[in-house]
Amino acid sequence: MRIDRLDRAGLAALEAAVRGGEPVRLGRGAVPGAGMLGRGGPALDELVPLCHAVDDPALARWLPAPARPAPDRPGGALAVSVVIPTHRRRPIGLAALEAQDIETELLVLANGAYTEGVRVPWAGHGATRNVGARLARHPYVLFTVDDALPLGASFVRTLVEALLGGGHDAVYARQVPWPTSDPVTRARLRAWTPPPDPDGRPVTTPGATLDNVAALYRRSVLLADPFDNVDIAEDWRWGRRHDVAYVPAAVVAHAHPRRFGELYTRTRAIHAVRIAAGEPAAVPGLGALVTALPGVVGADAPGALGELLGQFVAGRRR
Secondary structure (H helix, E strand, O other): OEEOOOOHHHHHHHHHHHHOOOOOEEOHHHOOOOOOOOOOOOOHHHHHHHOOEEOOHHHHHHOOOOOOOOOOOOOOOOEEEEEEEEOOOOOOOHHHHHOOOOEEEEEEEEOOOOOOOEEOOOOOHHHHHHHHHHHOOOOEEEEEOOOOEEEOOOHHHHHHHHHHHHOOOEEEEEEEOOOOOOHHHHHHHHHHOOOOOOOOOOOOOOOOOOOOOEEEEEHHHHHHOOOOOOOOOHHHHHHOOOOEEEEEEEEEEOOOOOOHHHHHHHHHHHHHHHHHOOOOOOOOOHHHHHHHHHHOOOOOHHHHHHHHHHHHHHHHOO
């Protein structure tokens, strides 16, 4: 498919094509007639990684890396076990992971309606992923989720090379939103996993932001120090005690709609884990809640309210 306009219809067509596995070429005319771009819409460095080709050479630096088979590392083959827990669906990234230019073993940990993987009862994010690490056969383990789509045939290799080149315990990928994602989601993901620096300088992220949406581990390190047995935020806790690096050149498409109930439940659980680890409550009492409520306005009010109440309840239960 060729996209020549990045207006609302063009963004929807781009998303549909990417979700359906159809290659997309971004036409040169799509940039001047960008429509939503520059008015709170998606940035080109978020859209181009979703494409397979571009007409404008200036945009090529944001394309996902093509297949580039390279010699195996001395002493053993490059091979990765990919672990994906799911209870909802066939993971949308399976075809992309099978098409990588590096050997991958796919382990789908099925615990609900999806039955084609390895049956593993859900025991929380930490314990369930520990089972996946033990089942893995290869020296590197990539954890991802069922609604994340790896972009490019060298996605896994890029993570492995960063892990080995930096001597890290784990590395994690950049997340870009879907073309039709809302502005708050786009801004949050951009702050969480920023785009590559255009001047080639190292990209840093605040704190230990290891994220199992797409994170690669040395299996030996993970087996020696497994994830904590927590319901959520197991990656954040593990990352605080290990050498972790961010790899913006490895990109996945991943974003959730901002719904009140889901954001309340997730925010409450995450903040409870962080408070238990010694962090101060983000909303420590009723006064802080009342002070923050006037900021819950606009189109994102349900999502913002869900997050605020989740923080408040987590703080009350500490």
